[in-house]
Amino acid sequence: MGDNYIQVDVGIIGCGPSGLVTLKELLAEGHRCTVFEKSNLLGGLFTQAYQQGILVSSHLLTMFSDFVGKDKEILNKPRMLSFIEYSQYLNDYADYFHLKEFIQFQTEVKSLWKDYSDNKWKICVNNFNHIYSFDRIAICCGIFENASIPLFHNQHLFQGKIKHLKDIQFYEDFHNKHICIVGSGESASDMILAAAQYGKQAFLSIRKDHGFIIPRYIHGNRDEPADLDTSRAHHSIPRAWGVLHTYIDMIHSLIKSYFNSFFYQNEDQLDEYNLIRRTGIYMNLKQIQTSNIWTTFGTKNSNLVEALVKYKDKCSRKSGIKELKRNSIIFDDNSEEYVDEIICCTGFQILFPFLEQNSQSNFEMKRLANDAKISHNLFKHCFHPDFGDEIIWIGFARPALGAIPPLSELQARWFALLCSKKLKLPTKLEMNKQIYNYVKYLKWQLTSYRIDRLTNLTDYLIYSDNLARTIGCRPDLTRIFFQEPNLWIKLMCGSLLNAQYRLTGPHAKRKQAKEIILQARWIKQSNILYLIMLICYAFFWFVFGIESCKPASWYPL
Numbered sequence: 391m392g393d394n395y396i397q398v399d400v401g402i403i404g405c406g407p408s409g410l411v412t413l414k415e416l417l418a419e420g421h422r423c424t425v426f427e428k429s430n431l432l433g434g435l436f437t438q439a440y441q442q443g444i445l446v447s448s449h450l451l452t453m454f455s456d457f458v459g460k461d462k463e464i465l466n467k468p469r470m471l472s473f474i475e476y477s478q479y480l481n482d483y484a485d486y487f488h489l490k491e492f493i494q495f496q497t498e499v500k501s502l503w504k505d506y507s508d509n510k511w512k513i514c515v516n517n518f519n520h521i522y523s524f525d526r527i528a529i530c531c532g533i534f535e536n537a538s539i540p541l542f543h544n545q546h547l548f549q550g551k552i553k554h555l556k557d558i559q560f561y562e563d564f565h566n567k568h569i570c571i572v573g574s575g576e577s578a579s580d581m582i583l584a585a586a587q588y589g590k591q592a593f594l595s596i597r598k599d600h601g602f603i604i605p606r607y608i609h610g611n612r613d614e615p616a617d618l619d620t621s622r623a624h625h626s627i628p629r630a631w632g633v634l635h636t637y638i639d640m641i642h643s644l645i646k647s648y649f650n651s652f653f654y655q656n657e658d659q660l661d662e663y664n665l666i667r668r669t670g671i672y673m674n675l676k677q678i679q680t681s682n683i684w685t686t687f688g689t690k691n692s693n694l695v696e697a698l699v700k701y702k703d704k705c706s707r708k709s710g711i712k713e714l715k716r717n718s719i720i721f722d723d724n725s726e727e728y729v730d731e732i733i734c735c736t737g738f739q740i741l742f743p744f745l746e747q748n749s750q751s752n753f754e755m756k757r758l759a760n761d762a763k764i765s766h767n768l769f770k771h772c773f774h775p776d777f778g779d780e781i782i783w784i785g786f787a788r789p790a791l792g793a794i795p796p797l798s799e800l801q802a803r804w805f806a807l808l809c810s811k812k813l814k815l816p817t818k819l820e821m822n823k824q825i826y827n828y829v830k831y832l833k834w835q836l837t838s839y840r841i842d843r844l845t846n847l848t849d850y851l852i853y854s855d856n857l858a859r860t861i862g863c864r865p866d867l868t869r870i871f872f873q874e875p876n877l878w879i880k881l882m883c884g885s886l887l888n889a890q891y892r893l894t895g896p897h898a899k900r901k902q903a904k905e906i907i908l909q910a911r912w913i914k915q916s917n918i919l920y921l922i923m924l925i926c927y928a929f930f931w932f933v934f935g936i937e938s939c940k941p942a943s944w945y946p947l
C-alpha cells in the first residue's frame with residue numbers, strides 16, 4: 391500500500407447483486423463496510439420475484455468478472471440460469487470472497503442523512519434505536535423495488551383484481567382465469583405465456599410499441615443464448631446505421647429460419663420454434679422506424695410471441711386500455727373483453743424513502759432523493775455533482791441490451807478507487823457538462839420518448855467501456871492484436887464478458903481473465919461478419935472522415 395493510502399467506512403444499502411459486488415470491491419481496496427439488507431436473503435430481486443423465472447441474460451454476460459461459479463462447464467455450454475440458480479451463484483460468490491460476515495440481514499434502512507457537525511453520513515435502521523456513522527454511502531437498493539401501477543379510466547367500477555408483476559409468485563395462480571397482461575417488456579412476456587398456458591383466456595395489452603424482440607436462445611438451439619451476439623464487434627456498429635444494420639440482421643435471421651424449416655421439416659419442435667422466431671422478426675419489422683435494435687430496449691425473451699403463436703385460440707394482442715367496466719375491459723380499438731384479473735407489468739418507480747420520508751430528512755436530502763430518481767441526471771448514473779463521491783448509486787444504469795450486474799461491478803470498482811483517493815471525480819462544472827452531453831447523446835440514440843420514460847436506460851458497450859477507461863482497465867486492443875491475436879479475436883467477437891476488464895488495470899487478474907475469455911463459447915460465423923462490417927465502417931470514418939461511420943465503442947461520453 392502506498393503512503394497516501396486511505397481507508398474509509400462505507401455503508402451499503404441493499405444486498406442484491408449490486409450491493410454484494412460493491413462490498414467485495416470495497417473490501418478489496420481495504421475499506422471497512424457494513425451492508426444493510428431488509429430481507430433475510432442474499433440475492434435481491436431474484437429471491438423475491440416469481441420463482442419460476444429465468445434470466446434473460448446468459449450466465450456469460452451476467453456473471454461477475456472474477457467468479458464463474460461452481461459449474462465451470464457453463465463457459466462452454468452457456469445458458470440462462472433460473473432465478474433460483476442465480477441466487478445460488480450469488481451465495482457462492484459471497485462464500486468465496488468471505489462477504490457474509492459484513493451483511494446485516496433483516497435490517498431495513500429507514501433514514502439516511504448527512505450530519506454537517508462531523509461531516510459524516512448517518513443511517514438509522516428498523517426501530518430507529520441505533521445511529522450508524524459512515525464516511526461514504528453506496529445506495530444499492532435496486533430499480534425494481536416499488537411497483538408502478540397505472541390508474542385506468544373507471545377503475546372503481548371494475549370488480550376483478552388489478553395486480554402488479556410483484557404480486558405474482560406462481561404461474562399456477564392464473565389457472566382457469568381470464569387474464570389481461572399490460573406491458574411489453576420481458577416480464578410481461580413471461581406472464582402472457584403463463585397466462586395463455588394456465589388461464590382460460592389471455593390478452594396482451596400494448597399501448598405503443600414493444601421492445602425489440604430477441605429470443606433467449608438462437609434458433610431453438612439451447613446451446614447458444616442469443617446474447618452471445620453481444621460481441622464488441624456487434625456492439626461497435628455505428629448507431630447512426632442502426633436501421634440498415636437491423637434490416638441486415640433480420641434478413642439474415644429470416645433466411646436462416648426458412649432454411650432450417652426447409653431442411654428439418656420433420657422436427658416438429660424446431661419447426662414451431664422457427665415459426666415463433668419468424669413471427670417475432672415480423673413484429674419487429676412492423677415498428678422498425680420507431681424502434682430498431684439500437685433505439686429501444688431489448689425484450690430479450692420471445693415468450694410473448696410464443697404465446698400468440700402457440701395459443702392463438704385463447705391468446706391475443708390488444709391495444710391500450712381505454713376504460714374498465716364491471717367485468718370487462720374496453721380497449722383503444724373499442725373491442726371489449728371479459729377479464730377476471732389485470733396484471734400490470736408496467737415497471738417500477740424509483741423511490742428512496744429513507745432519504746425523503748422520515749423525521750431526520752431535511753430539504754437537502756429530499757432534493758437529493760428527487761434528483762436521483764432521474765438516473766441519467768447523475769454523473770454516469772452514479773454521482774450527484776453536489777455531493778461528489780460521498781454517495782453513489784450503484785445498479786441504476788440499465789442496458790438496453792445486456793445485463794445490470796456487470797455494470798454494477800464496474801461502478802463498484804470505480805467507487806472503491808475513488809474512496810481510496812486513487813481516482814478523482816471531475817469538478818462539479820465538468821460533471822454537469824458531461825451529464826448534459828450524455829443525455830443529449832442518449833436522446834439521439836434511444837429517442838427522447840424512451841429516455842424521458844426510462845431514465846436509467848444506457849448503451850451497454852459504450853457505457854462499460856467508458857467506465858473502464860475511467861478506472862484504467864479497458865484492454866489495450868491494439869497491443870493485444872499484435873501480441874495475442876487469439877485473445878484479440880475472442881475480445882472482438884466473443885460475448886461481452888466482464889472478465890475483459892480484469893486483463894489490465896487496478897485489481898487485474900490477468901491469468902484467470904484470459905482463461906475465462908479463451909474458454910467461453912462464441913458464435914464465430916455472425917460475429918466475424920460483424921467484425922468485417924465494423925472494419926468497413928472504421929475505414930470510411932478513418933480515411934474519408936465520415937463521422938457517422940465512427941465505431942460506437944469510440945464515442946466519448
Ligand SMILES: Cc1cc2nc3c(=O)[nH]c(=O)nc-3n(C[C@H](O)[C@H](O)[C@H](O)COP(=O)(O)OP(=O)(O)OC[C@H]3O[C@@H](n4cnc5c(N)ncnc54)[C@H](O)[C@@H]3O)c2cc1C
Nearest residue numbers: 404406407408428434435445446447499531532785793794
Ligand atoms: C422479472 C425480472 C427479471 C430480470 N431479469 C434480469 C436478467 O435476466 N438479467 C439482468 O441483468 N437483470 C435482470 N433483471 C434486472 C434485475 O433486477 C437486476 O439485474 C438485479 O436485480 C440488480 O441488482 P440490484 O442489486 O441492483 O437490485 P436488487 O436485486 O433489486 O436488490 C436490491 C436489494 O436492496 C434491498 N433493499 C431495498 N431497500 C432497502 C432498504 N431501505 N434497506 C435495506 N435493504 C434494502 C432489497 O431487499 C434487495 O435485496 C430482471 C428484473 C426483473 C424485474
